[in-house]
Amino acid sequence: MDFYGIDTAPIVGVEPTDLPVIDVNDSRMDFVFLLEDDSYLHIEFQTTFKISDLERFKLYDAALYDQKKRRIYTYVVYGADINEAEEFLDHGSIQYRAHAIYMKGYDGDVIFDRLAKKIHNRETLTDEEQLQLIFLPLMHTKKEREELATDVVELAHQIEDENQRFRLIGATVGIGDKFLADSYIKKCWRC
Structure with a gap:
């Protein structure tokens, strides 16, 4: 994933992305990869940006962590129409980061x-x-x-x-x- 600036351990497998315990309208993550260091790489693809999407990804990651108890690194790949997107949510003791990758370039x-x-x-x-x-x-x-x-x-x-x-x-x-x-x-x- 070096081409996209994703610096993680090598991917060793693709994981199921259905998380039925999440109470959101769309409970399917785009892609989750198991990495060589036993962590997960979670990738979402977006053609728009809304804070509610970032909040949904936070819920996905929380449910995945609750289920698997492994570190999760999240990246959101934004289509060419998006120049800037929030990457960090601060809800007090709950903080969440999803790194943005912009395809416009x-x-x-x-x-x-x-x-x-x-x-x-x-x-x-x-x-x-x-x-x-x-x-x-x-x-x-x-x-x-x-x-x-x-x-x-x-x-x-x-x-x-x-x-x-x-x-x-x-x-x-x-x-x-x-x-x-x-x-x-x-x-x-x-x-």
């Missing part, structure tokens, strides 16, 4: 073209390039976000390695579920 059009060329040439994507492909819909682009997400999924369909193809499509759709049409998401899962 990444040129999604240039990165898409570079990755498309590699995929069309049947070259293997590095781990960092796979992350770039997944995060493309959140980057700065001349296209509409839904159009770019659709293009990314279509490009991922051209990857020869079946495991990599399905993992990248799944992750892209997982991130894009906030701005992809439901009919397109259902179509992706049928492929």
Whole structure:
């Protein structure tokens, strides 16, 4: 995750993100990774900023900690439309920090073209390039976000390695579920 400035122990696994004990409208975290040092990396993807979202992430982390008793490091990846977001909540004895990562500085059009060329040439994507492909819909682009997400999924369909193809499509759709049409998401899962 070095590309995004996330400095943690290496990821060793992906964890379930359903937390039914949370009393919020949306009780599903975007991604939780188990790290080599036995802590968790919690990543959320947002195209808007509201304090209520940060408060919801705090509840997610509290429920995850209550369930697993492990350290949690939270990062919120903001789409290109967000320049600034609160990272810290201070509720007296309860304090919470979710580090912000802003995708505005990444040129999604240039990165898409570079990755498309590699995929069309049947070259293997590095781990960092796979992350770039997944995060493309959140980057700065001349296209509409839904159009770019659709293009990314279509490009991922051209990857020869079946495991990599399905993992990248799944992750892209997982991130894009906030701005992809439901009919397109259902179509992706049928492929």
